[in-house]
Amino acid sequence: xxxxxxxxxxxxxxxxxxxxxxxxxxxxxxxxxxxxxxxxxxxxxxxxxxxxxxxxxxxxxxxxxxxxxxxxxxxxxxxxxxxxxxxxxxxxxxxxxxxxxxxxxxxxxxxxxxxxxxxxxxxxxxxxxxxxxxxxxxxxxxxxxxxxxxxxx
Numbered sequence: 001x002x003x004x005x006x007x008x009x010x011x012x013x014x015x016x017x018x019x020x021x022x023x024x025x026x027x028x029x030x031x032x033x034x035x036x037x038x039x040x041x042x043x044x045x046x047x048x049x050x051x052x053x054x055x056x057x058x059x060x061x062x063x064x065x066x067x068x069x070x071x072x073x074x075x076x077x078x079x080x081x082x083x084x085x086x087x088x089x090x091x092x093x094x095x096x097x098x099x100x101x102x103x104x105x106x107x108x109x110x111x112x113x114x115x116x117x118x119x120x121x122x123x124x125x126x127x128x129x130x131x132x133x134x135x136x137x138x139x140x141x142x143x144x145x146x147x148x149x150x151x152x153x
Contacts, residue, residue: 028152029150035148039145041143041144043119044119044139044140045118046116047114047136049114049136050115053110053111054109110129112130113125113127114128118142124149128150
C-alpha cells in the first residue's frame with residue numbers, strides 16, 4: 001500500500017477518534033454550560049423497567065469529508081487518463097460513505113431506556129447513556145429543565 005495512503009488513513013482514524021472528545025455526553029450526570037445554575041424540576045418515582053439501547057453516533061460532515069478525500073486520493077492511484085478520473089470519483093464517493101459510517105460507529109454509545117412511574121401515577125421513559133445502573137423497584141429522581149430530562153439516584 002502507498003505510504004501517502006497509509007498516512008491519510010491514519011489521519012482519518014485520528015480525526016474521527018478526536019471527534020469523540022467533541023461529542024456532548026448523554027450521561028445522566030453530565031450538564032452543558034447552559035444547564036449549569038438553572039432551576040430543575042425534581043419529581044420522585046420508582047423504576048418500572050430498564051432496557052438496554054444503542055444511542056446513535058453523530059453524522060457530521062467531518063467523517064464523510066475525510067473519507068472522501070482519502071478515497072479520492074486512493075482512487076487517483078488507479079489507472080491513467082479517464083480511468084484514473086473515474087476511479088478518483090468512485091473512490092471519493094465510497095470513501096465519503098465509509099468515513100460517515102466509521103464516524104457514526106465510533107461515536108455511538110450504550111444507553112438505557114428507563115421507565116419510571118412517578119408519584120402522581122404517570123409513566124415516563126427517559127433514554128440516557130448507560131453510565132449508571134438502575135434496577136426495577138428502585139426509587140429515583142427525575143430532573144427536568146431546559147428541554148432535558150434525566151434520571152438519577
